[in-house]
Amino acid sequence: MSSAVPPGWPRPVPPAHTPGWEDKAVLWLLDHCPPDYRAYAGWRKNPVALAWLADRHIDGQVSAMRQAYREARVELGDRVTTEALAEIMANLEVEGLRLVAAKRSAALVLEAMQGKRFIPRL
16 A cells, blocks of 8 residues: 655545545545534545545635635725725735645545545655
8 A cells, every 4th residue: 555645635634545434534624514514414424435536615705805805905995994905915815825735635536536546756
């Protein structure tokens, strides 16, 4: 078994295909979905379905954050102070970067759950 992890692999998740990795991956995926998803036993029983859904959910969040960033100055510019707008824009940027990284991680977990093996590069 390979214990290689590609760049972007989620830190709390052990390398794919090692003992217990799917359980940790499920917890990580649930942390990136709405809290109500924890109520559905089917997601835990079918981790590949959870990974598929989480990937799409995070992608939607990335899209929403990008749209918010594009529209914030116009929509909020005359409703908040200049300082507040600068802070809001900075927060949107940081959150957007976090979500893009989470999207990459979720996509890697989905690939691993679908059987892909990551080989270390020399």
